[in-house]
Amino acid sequence: MSEGYYNSKKTDDICGDVCGQQGSRAALSMSRLRCVLRGLDFKTLIFLFVVIPVSFFFIYLHGQKISYFLRPLWESPPKPFHEIPHYYHDNVPMETLCKLHGWGIRESPRRVFDAVLFNNEVDMLTIRWKEMHPYVSEFVILESNSTFTGLLKPLFFASSRDDFKFVESRLTYGVIGGRFKKDENPFVEEAYQRVALDKLLRIAGIEDDDLLIMSDVDEIPSAHTINLLRWCDDIPPILHLQLRNYLYSFEFFLDNESWRASVHRYQTGKTRYAHYRQADVLLSDAGWHCSFCFRHISEFIFKMKAYSHNDRVRFAHYLNRKRIQDVICEGADLFDMLPEEYTFKEIIGKLGPIPHSYSAVHLPSYLLDNAEKYKFLLPGNCKRESG
Secondary structure, rough: OOOOOOOOOOOOOHHHHHHHHOOOOHHHHHHHHHHHHHOHHHHHHHHHHHHHHHHHHHHHHHHHHHHOOOHHHHOOOOOOEEEEEEOOOOOOOOOHHHHHHOOEEEOOOOOOOEEEEOOOOHHHHHHHHHHHHOOOOOOEEEEEEEEOOOOOOOOHHHHHHHHHHHHHHEEEEEEEEOOOOOOOOHHHHHHHHHHHHHHHHHHHOOOOOOEEEEOOOOEEEOOOHHHHHHEEOOOOOEEEEEEEEEEEEOOOOEEEEOOOOOEEOOOOOOOOOOOOOOOOOOEOOOEEEEEOOOOOOHHHHHHHHHHHOOHHHHHHHHOOOHHHHHHHHHHOOOOOOOOOOOHHHHHHHHOOOOOOOOOOOOHHHHHOOOOOOOOOHHHOOOEOOOO
């Protein structure tokens, strides 16, 4: 072999004293690992064994927040509503109010049907129906023995029905059995129950041009809004309602961006019960939306596990009773989420807890008439009952 011969085969001069050793497979593997590590500087080791694991752990804990914060990059805001100014005063006659909205006045009011799916919101249902009672022709309520997430639940309305005798003569109540499909998307069960509510409305006797209110129990149209729409002619066939948005109680005013509640002039074969955007017209300042406004901590826990967004319960400690109580009094988010907004300006503007409000003006009259019974919904009363 000539002295100038060059061997191109890879060698490990750095770790030749280790990698060339003979031994068991395990010992040899450890030797090779030591070889690799000896070839890395301190900064690289820090990156591999500290920075990367910590980054993965941070993403695991806060990935949902990161996704929501970056939402403006991958999702555009929806088309804005055409917002109708809302005129109202106790001393202004209905004919004038209709005219201010650009509508005519009817010779007699339309019938009004209020239809809801019921889970466990007994207090909010009472306040809702007491507010709307003077102007609703038929209250339609559907209850299932299944939550949207497929959990078995008691028939809460059935067990509390005696508390609603004030609507009994105008009540259509239906019960539907859950399908209990394992690992199914909760929105499928929700859609299934809304289709059943369509059938229950027909049983209740709804007819063409009757008004149908589509909203969740905690989305409460004001009485004067319903009275206006039943008396005025030429109102839009579908009209969304802008509601004042509250969280946990009327102490934490969030914004005016609740719009899913809607009022429809019923059309046989066309009107379908839904809870999403169905029109571009929005009536301003038409009521209240009080989300997670429960009396007992157990009710918070039940809803967190039962409603369609239960995937937001990412960690078991979210359901800790003390944590939930602390979150309520702080006005923070139960699911430790960022605001669901479409611009960075709006997201940043809503970061942190909701400021406390000490105004109890323009709230449902029944709530104020029974302030002691419902004090947990009023400013300065964030402590909840433990049951």
